[in-house]
Amino acid sequence: MSETLQLPRAARAFVSFVALLRTNGFAIAPEQTTAFLEAIALLGPRDPEDIRQAGLATLAPPPERRAAYDLLFKIHFLGGEEILRDDGEDEEVVRLQEEGRGDEAAPLADEINESGEMAVRAEALAERRFGPDRPSDALRRLAREAPDRLPRRRGHRRMRARRGPWADLRRTLRESVRNDGEVMRLRRLKRRARPRKMLLLIDVSGSMKARSEDNLRLAHALLHATPNVEVFTFGTRLTRVTRALRLKRREQAFTAAAHLVSDWDGGTRIGDALQAFLAVPRFGGYARGAVVVVLSDGLERGDLSALRDAVVKLSRRAWRLSWLTPLATGSSFVPQTEALIAVRPFVDDMVDGGSSAAVVAHVLSLGQRSAA
Amino acid sequence: MSVRGTIGGIDSPEALEKALRAAYYLADEGIATAAYLALALGKPLLLEGAPGVGKTEAAKAIAAILGRRLIRLQCYEGIDASAALYEWNYPRQMLAIRQAGDETIDVYGEAFLIERPMLAALRAPDSTVLLIDEIDRSDQEFEAFLLEFLSDFQISIPERGTVRAAERPVVVLTSNRTRDLHEALRRRCVYHWIDYPTAEREASIIMMRASSVAEATARAVVAAIGKLRREPLSKAPGVAEAVDWAEAATLLHNGGARWPDAFKRSIGVALKDEEDLAFISPRLDALIAEAAA
Numbered sequence: 001m002s003e004t005l006q007l008p009r010a011a012r013a014f015v016s017f018v019a020l021l022r023t024n025g026f027a028i029a030p031e032q033t034t035a036f037l038e039a040i041a042l043l044g045p046r047d048p049e050d051i052r053q054a055g056l057a058t059l060a061p062p063p064e065r066r067a068a069y070d071l072l073f074k075i076h077f078l079g080g081e082e083i084l085r086d087d088g089e090d091e092e093v094v095r096l097q098e099e100g101r102g103d104e105a106a107p108l109a110d111e112i113n114e115s116g117e118m119a120v121r122a123e124a125l126a127e128r129r130f131g132p133d134r135p136s137d138a139l140r141r142l143a144r145e146a147p148d149r150l151p152r153r154r155g156h157r158r159m160r161a162r163r164g165p166w167a168d169l170r171r172t173l174r175e176s177v178r179n180d181g182e183v184m185r186l187r188r189l190k191r192r193a194r195p196r197k198m199l200l201l202i203d204v205s206g207s208m209k210a211r212s213e214d215n216l217r218l219a220h221a222l223l224h225a226t227p228n229v230e231v232f233t234f235g236t237r238l239t240r241v242t243r244a245l246r247l248k249r250r251e252q253a254f255t256a257a258a259h260l261v262s263d264w265d266g267g268t269r270i271g272d273a274l275q276a277f278l279a280v281p282r283f284g285g286y287a288r289g290a291v292v293v294v295l296s297d298g299l300e301r302g303d304l305s306a307l308r309d310a311v312v313k314l315s316r317r318a319w320r321l322s323w324l325t326p327l328a329t330g331s332s333f334v335p336q337t338e339a340l341i342a343v344r345p346f347v348d349d350m351v352d353g354g355s356s357a358a359v360v361a362h363v364l365s366l367g368q369r370s371a372a
Numbered sequence: 373m374s375v376r377g378t379i380g381g382i383d384s385p386e387a388l389e390k391a392l393r394a395a396y397y398l399a400d401e402g403i404a405t406a407a408y409l410a411l412a413l414g415k416p417l418l419l420e421g422a423p424g425v426g427k428t429e430a431a432k433a434i435a436a437i438l439g440r441r442l443i444r445l446q447c448y449e450g451i452d453a454s455a456a457l458y459e460w461n462y463p464r465q466m467l468a469i470r471q472a473g474d475e476t477i478d479v480y481g482e483a484f485l486i487e488r489p490m491l492a493a494l495r496a497p498d499s500t501v502l503l504i505d506e507i508d509r510s511d512q513e514f515e516a517f518l519l520e521f522l523s524d525f526q527i528s529i530p531e532r533g534t535v536r537a538a539e540r541p542v543v544v545l546t547s548n549r550t551r552d553l554h555e556a557l558r559r560r561c562v563y564h565w566i567d568y569p570t571a572e573r574e575a576s577i578i579m580m581r582a583s584s585v586a587e588a589t590a591r592a593v594v595a596a597i598g599k600l601r602r603e604p605l606s607k608a609p610g611v612a613e614a615v616d617w618a619e620a621a622t623l624l625h626n627g628g629a630r631w632p633d634a635f636k637r638s639i640g641v642a643l644k645d646e647e648d649l650a651f652i653s654p655r656l657d658a659l660i661a662e663a664a665a
Contacts, residue, residue, distance in 0.1 A: 029559045039409045043385070050405070053385075057406035058413075060563035063420065063549075156450025157511065169462040170454075177479060181469030194511075227512070243552075279604030281422070285550045313647070 011037055014051075017076045021059065024072060032059050048077055064092055092240040092260070094276045128264040130213060130254040138356040139221045142363070146225035147195075149367045151291050151319070155194035164190030196319060197228045199286050201277070203296035204261060205235040205268035211326055212264070214356050215295045220245045220253050222363070230286040234273035235263035240283070270300050270339065271307030278313055291366055292318035295353050297325050300339035311343040320369060321346070324353025324362060379411045380438045388437075397426070397433035398569070398577050406564035407434060414540035416522050418558060420547045421566030424610015426577075428505055430566075431544040435501035438542065444503045445489040447510035453517065457527055459486040480531035490521060497525075497541035507557075508547040515554055522560045569611065571598060577611060582619040589625075593618040596635065596663035597642065605648045617642040635660045 007015060018033045039054035052073050055061075061069040160168055168187035176183045200219050204212040212233075219231040223245050233239045244256035258264075278284045292314060300307050315321040325340065327333075329352055335341050344350060349369075352358040382388045388411075389404040399407070403419075407430070410417035417434075419427040435442035445456055465479045487495070493502035507515065521527055522543065526536040545561060547553055569577060571594045578590040585593075597614045609617070620638035625631060636656060643649050652659070 027555060032559055035409075035413055035415065035562070038413055042409065042412050043405070049401070050385075053402055053405040054409065056402065057409050057562045057564055060418075060558045060561070063565040066565070155511075156448070157452065157513065158450070170460065173460070173462050173465055173479075176466070177469065181466070181472075183466075275604065278606060281607060282549055284606055 013077070014040060017055070017073070018059065020072055020076055021061070021069070024068065026059070026061055026065070026069070028059050051077065092243070093262075094238040094280065128213075128258045128261070130216075130251075130258055136356055138360040139217060142218065142221045142360045143225045145364055146222060149364045150198070150226055151196040151367045151369070152193040153196045153289070153319075154191045157192045157194075158189040159192040161188055161190040164188040166190070195226050195228060197286065197288075197290035198222065198226070198230070199290045199292045199318075200229065200231045201274070201292070201294045201296070202231065202233045203235065203268060203270070203294075204233045204264050205299075206265045207268065207297050207299045208295075208326070209265050211295070211353070215359070216241070216245070216254065216257060217250070218356055218359055220250060224248065230290075232277060232283070233257075233261050233263075234270065234277075235268055236266045237261075237263045238273045238276045239263075267301055268296075268299060269302035270296060270298065271302050271304070271310050274310035274314060275306055278310060284317070287314060287317040289317075289319050292321045293363065294321070294323045295359065296323070297327055298323070298335070298337055298340040298343070300337075304339060304342050307339055308342045308346075311346045315346045315348070320348045320366065322349040322351065322362065322366070323347045324351055324359055326352075326354035328352045329354060382408065382411070382437075384408065391437040392430075392433050395433040395436040396580055397429060398573055398580065399430070399433075400569065400573065403430060403564050403566060406562050410544075410562040411542065413562065416543035416545055416561045418545045418547070418553075418561035418563045419566055420549050420553075420563070422568070422608065422610060423548050424612040425566045425568060426611050427546040427566055428503065431501065431503040431505075431546065434542070434544065435503075438501065440499050440501045440542070441496075442501050442503055443489045443493050444505055446505050447507050447514070449509060449511055451510050451514050455488060456490050456514070456517075457488050458491045458529060459488060460484055460531075461486050485529075485532075491527065491535065493541045493543070494525065494527065494535055494537045497537040497539050501542045501544065504543065504545045506548060507545050508550045508553065512554070515557055519554075519556055519560065522557070568601060571595065574611060574614060578615050578618045581615045582622070585618045585622050589622055590618055592635070592660075592664045593621065596660055599659055599663060600642065600652070603652060605643070605645070605651070607643075607645045607648060609642045613642045613644075632657070632660050632664060635664070 014037055015033065018028055018036065022028055035058040036055060039058050040051060043050045043054055052070070055073065056066075056069070158164075158166060160171065166189040168189045171187040172183060172185075175185070175187070200215075200222070202212065202215045202219060208215075216231075216233075219229075219241075223229045223231065223242070229242070230240070231242050231245055233241055239261045241257045241260055244260050245253045247253040247256060278287075311321075323340075323343065327337070327340070328335075328350060333350065333352070335344050335350065340350070349362070351362050353362075382391060385401065385404040385408040388408045389399050389401070392399045392404065392407075406419075407417055409415075411434075419430060421427055431444075432442055460480070461484045465484050468477055468479060468484070489502060493500045504518070507518070524536075525540055526534055528534045568574070571591075574594045574597070575587070575590045578585055578593060579587060593614055597609050597617070601608045617635075617638060620641045621634040624634040624638055629637060639649070639656065643652065
């Protein structure tokens, strides 16, 4: 097999670096490798910093994985000894128990008490394994009906229509050319409807243990049934799991999500979680004009005023804010817990979230509702 | 792929950085390298970053140092080929048909074609820089449409055939990252994530952009802005806001306001969200005093 092209010696280290990145989950196309090599040739490998910059520019690692990229670079080219701590998408996780915030809050009952020692982390971090895959009727219904029944909004893209506010000059002219310049009929355009953005905020704390797995399955089904869905989990941290759940195969997606979320079955700080969500501009934008669905029992251990304040802000941004709690059964639900009473006035729907069927039924009914 | 090596006499990231400095843009090493590679490899440059870190300014500066005209295409939801590429002048076509009588005319001739930014850049690739601004505001259809343009630098007009660029045009794309861009788009570009500048660099930027601002003022503003960026605000102040704040405070000071007061009264140019202002106002005095120290 002497026909195979041999890589020049100097290029090998760079190509193997790309391979190393790939095995660590960076998606890099062959053309990017080519560009990387060309870039190094252009810059002349004068110093490692140039190579690092060339890689950043041509291999385009996403900004939230910059740290992982830098570490791999160090290991590969500078012979660093560090072990790669795979914290995946570090920018996608917001820790809620920072110093100086919420210090006065009551200690979380099911966690180690924070005794003022900085080294002790009060979060009970756990990894979760998902049970065997069992697609339920509710999820099948969601996948089938979601494209037609989820809320829509008027988009800005135009499409041809029998009647509409604009004249379709292009089509009208084309037809008139066929008729020697005679306009027989004025064609029209209207605005096309688009699926509305959706935002799912899923409580994965201990008190929601029975529901959190099913809720994530539901999020996965929804994500694949309609575009523009964002999914976050919260407990003692806020984690964006949209990317993980975007993997098509369910087992893969849940493994990735389970790995990403590290605060399964811990305490809850709903107020802080929502505040943290709103404080990251990129995240907060996901709520604007969106259908916001919070799946939580509202058993808040943190500060009630923070929760109230966050829900007020969230409802102002959202098109419609639904709070689905397993505690609500029946249509005449009156919230009993302090947290739910506090947020009730600002939530558009507070309904049953105790089973997948109930959640699916509510989500699918949103299309018939109006903005609030 | 054509590797140019030098473009407009610029043969290294350092040379580009120097040229950008002369065009009043202070680039760090990362952006200078990325921009140089984009120019040399003939690939589009994709700049991502928080609002107000100078993405659009970078494109303007690149156009300035190359001595080319900047063609800006502002993206918005629903932007389509007729706004980005070309449009026919329908009333004129209609009139021409009416007036032609028995003669034959070509209603899809050059005279009836309205050039939009992308076509204009394709037709004059050696004298323009195309800026596709805030690509994240456009919808996925437009992103997909861009893919063809950015890989082959050609577009097809059904009535006239394919228009191909004589050489690779210089294209800069910017995104505020309000949504994730498609991987395929990132792949076709040279990518750079613009972060907030270091305090040192930001102070230099302020003094370069606003010549009336004293160095002490610039440093105080940078320190205060740095503190604000660490707060959980819904809209953190960018570099543009820092420049504005320094300028506004200087203006108030020249009008007779005392120093900490001048900063405080002009906070409105740095923080433009009512909720953010309400959140920060109880601690504003302390924050400014600390920054000015």
